[in-house]
Amino acid sequence: MSKILIIDDQAPIRRVLRDILENESYQVEDVDSGMEALRVIKEQEFDAVFCDIKMDGMDGIETLEAIRQESDTPVIMISGHGTIDTAVEAIKKGAFDFIQKPPDLNRLLITLRNALDKKNLTTENKVLKKAVRIQHQMIGLSQPMLDVKDMIEKVAPTNARVLITGENGTGKELVARQLHELSTRSSGAFIEVNCAAIPSELIESQLFGHEKGSFTSAIKQKKGDFELADGGTLFLDEIGDMSLSAQAKVLRALQENKIVRVGGEKEIPVNVRILAATNKDLRSEIEKGNFREDLYHRLSVIVIQVPPLRERKDDIPLLVNSFLEAIALDMGKTAPEFQPEAIEELKRFQWTGNIRELRNIVERLVILCGSEITKEDVVRFGNPLN
Numbered sequence: 001m002s003k004i005l006i007i008d009d010q011a012p013i014r015r016v017l018r019d020i021l022e023n024e025s026y027q028v029e030d031v032d033s034g035m036e037a038l039r040v041i042k043e044q045e046f047d048a049v050f051c052d053i054k055m056d057g058m059d060g061i062e063t064l065e066a067i068r069q070e071s072d073t074p075v076i077m078i079s080g081h082g083t084i085d086t087a088v089e090a091i092k093k094g095a096f097d098f099i100q101k102p103p104d105l106n107r108l109l110i111t112l113r114n115a116l117d118k119k120n121l122t123t124e125n126k127v128l129k130k131a132v133r134i135q136h137q138m139i140g141l142s143q144p145m146l147d148v149k150d151m152i153e154k155v156a157p158t159n160a161r162v163l164i165t166g167e168n169g170t171g172k173e174l175v176a177r178q179l180h181e182l183s184t185r186s187s188g189a190f191i192e193v194n195c196a197a198i199p200s201e202l203i204e205s206q207l208f209g210h211e212k213g214s215f216t217s218a219i220k221q222k223k224g225d226f227e228l229a230d231g232g233t234l235f236l237d238e239i240g241d242m243s244l245s246a247q248a249k250v251l252r253a254l255q256e257n258k259i260v261r262v263g264g265e266k267e268i269p270v271n272v273r274i275l276a277a278t279n280k281d282l283r284s285e286i287e288k289g290n291f292r293e294d295l296y297h298r299l300s301v302i303v304i305q306v307p308p309l310r311e312r313k314d315d316i317p318l319l320v321n322s323f324l325e326a327i328a329l330d331m332g333k334t335a336p337e338f339q340p341e342a343i344e345e346l347k348r349f350q351w352t353g354n355i356r357e358l359r360n361i362v363e364r365l366v367i368l369c370g371s372e373i374t375k376e377d378v379v380r381f382g383n384p385l386n
Helices: 009-023 034-043 059-068 082-091 107-136 141-157 172-181 200-208 244-256 283-288 293-299 312-330 340-347 354-368 376-383
Strands: 003-007 027-031 047-051 074-078 097-100 161-167 192-194 234-239 271-277 303-305
Touching: 003 034, 009 027, 027 034, 034 047, 047 059, 047 283, 059 082, 074 082, 074 107, 082 141, 097 107, 141 172, 141 303, 161 172, 161 376, 172 192, 172 234, 172 271, 172 354, 200 244, 244 293, 244 312, 244 376, 271 354, 283 293, 303 354, 312 340, 340 376
Parallel strands: 003 027, 003 047, 047 074, 074 097, 161 271, 161 303, 192 234, 234 271
Antiparallel strands: none
């Protein structure tokens, strides 16, 4: 049941609004001043607020500003003395909507439902963002991981391009996401492009977009990832697999901060921070003629080497616990407990597949074993060499 707060210094108005809302099965609290409203809001959580504008002492606009500092609860302003200027000012100060007295019943209820829908969406968005942050958090207290985290904290606030290197499954994408989340661009988009997964004939369209009719299947204009990431971060994963022709266009985009869509002529300015990752030795690829040396130097202002799991085995207990919780929650079952000997057995593995391999093994053990996972279970079901 949604909980609504009414702020009005006139008792008859409060009674009318309370009767209307309680008749619609809302839970209602009412106060007669802005100061009292702030006290109540600190003690209780409300889903929406109705606030009169003209009140003795702290008026409605002042109360609105104070509520905005304490809470993101939608505030609907009501007044019998309202003007267009007053309504505009209230909206600029953060009010959800403005309703004149005496309020039209249908308008009042529709506005309230819209406000509650916004509150629910805001709450869901926060929950989803928190879940994404948890999913993408970097786990590890070993010295190699502390060194990586320290480098991320130093580099993230800048606009420097970063080349992230490391074996498959080490968590290069997590490093890229941390760089974005800790940057001044964190409110912008984070666009990831897997250069190895996109055919060479389509990579340019993916990155730069295309104009209608530029090739057979181009039935409409399409923005590329450079445009979609404008104001944010573009993560070029597996950059070592990008075709030489696409590399040339990426280099030009980095030099000029402009792109041209496939089949187009107009230059489009873009403001994008580039992060790139690879599991290849790009210097070796340069010698082979597979990668442009000038692009390498553009991308590698900062290089972050992500350590393989076999060099940070002290992090395995932390990683196992994190994977256990996530996998058990996803399966709707209680997370089993790893015996210390089972953890020690995991530390003896070589981990050619790194973090990704560890997660797969933990998931396998959760599925196949009981409430307690033993060393024997790990040997039987976990060892990738068996």
